[in-house]
Amino acid sequence: MKNILKAAAVLAVLAATARQAQAQASSNVTATANVAAALTATTTQNLAFGTVIPGYNKTVTAASGGIVLFTGGAGAEVTVSFTALPANLTSGANTLPISYTAGTTTTSGGALTSFTPASGTTTTLHATSGELYVHVGGTVSPAAAQASGTYTGTITVQAAYTGN
């Protein structure tokens, strides 16, 4: 009788063990994310009108104008905006009216996608290099009596991730 009870106990333990072994399972889910690099900005070319003749407008196209290179996360969407677009260049107390054009490209020397500087634009950085070139051109309109001198102004452009 003792042997019978022992055998029963062993079988009971085996049954319980077998039941536990197949009664639980697990699986792993891997979460992934790619953190984009912080945006950097570098002015690679200033907007230069050269010598201007009083009474004659002079235009520099965006393609050959000032260039700011932004670098960040490949393929990331950014907003581009001009936070400073002076209406005039200045030389001491003298002013020289200026208007602007702008465009973007993700490759150096690439075809520009134009946008209105005062409105800004939303675009994406290059899919692999993470680069964006923002070009700015403009037209200066000197009066016939424009005082001679060197006129300058500072244009500020910024880019910010949208999160897309």
Place this chain on the structure above:
Amino acid sequence: MRRALVSLLVAPLISQAAFAQGGNRPVSAVTRQNMAFGTVIPGVPVTVSWSDPLAAGQVEIRGNRNVQVSVQITLPAAMAGPFGATMPMLFGSADGGYSQTNNAAAATSFDPRSPLVATLSPQGRLFIFLGGTVSPPVTQRAGAYTGTITVTVAYL
């Protein structure tokens, strides 16, 4: 007589186990889709919804028909990145979904931070959908980050 007595003692144990599981299939869990946050911008939190068919984590549980199971999910507090960098992960009360069919639209929301008790379908299936949020600070180091979520299922 001895053999007969052993049979009588053991039979109730086996039938009880079979009854508790509603059959004799082992329970299994298989990851059908990992959770993908894509490109994350420093300073900009990103949330993946459990109902997102392309980005949510998905686990399929198989087992006996119409039986209850408990689902325990181990959630990481952070993802690991380059050079030991970490990125916080957050999970809320509505970041989980479960369904007897592989259809997130038909799923019921649940809190993945707490154990879930659910019933396998008549076909012995249960699908778990998982979402979450990553919250990179503005100083987050760039690079690839991963985290592991473990889904453990057991018969009740």
